[in-house]
Amino acid sequence: DTGVSQDPRHKITKRGQNVTFRCDPISEHNRLYWYRQTLGQGPEFLTYFQNEAQLEKSRLLSDRFSAERPKGSFSTLEIQRTEQGDSAMYLCASSSSPGVHEQYFGPGTRLTVT
């Protein structure tokens, strides 16, 4: 399967702990996106990378959130000092090039903060 993969699929953590999620995009895609989705809502944009450069960040991405894509391949999203409001599905997507709006999503990581 050469689609977008995410790990872990589920994460339960206690408030105040740090968590890190990984995303592996479709191999030939140079754009990678992170979204967050809460119950009853559509995905909301967090940030995106073109190759290793982080080009845009949403205001939803507080100082406790950081994303990296060091070699322009996989990406990590870290949340420090988690809060209950961080509980959500975190989705990763990739697309092939600028100007191509079709984004392909991974299965997501479901985060529950207790």
Next chain:
Amino acid sequence: GQQLNQSPQSMFIQEGEDVSMNCTSSSIFNTWLWYKQDPGEGPVLLIALYKAGELTSNGRLTAQFGITRKDSFLNISASIPSDVGIYFCAGPSGYGNNRLAFGKGNQVVVIP
């Protein structure tokens, strides 16, 4: 930011029936995308539309890019149980149109 409105929020249909849903925007889009999401999974891209007035099919799915460029429609014909899920419309948004803005989704329930 651009807001996408989807209605109705939930639809209950008999197996074999057709179902239509629409998506409207407060501003013009140059691309419309339709996704389907199953519980606990990520959205799966169904159809992409790039031209006003464009009508595109993918199996039993047909989507149209509205002439005003502020709306799009998705039709599912002869529904089957596996059509159950949440259908989202999306379009490029933000500075440079690099992010996708999504509607809140239409939940489709197929009654056997």
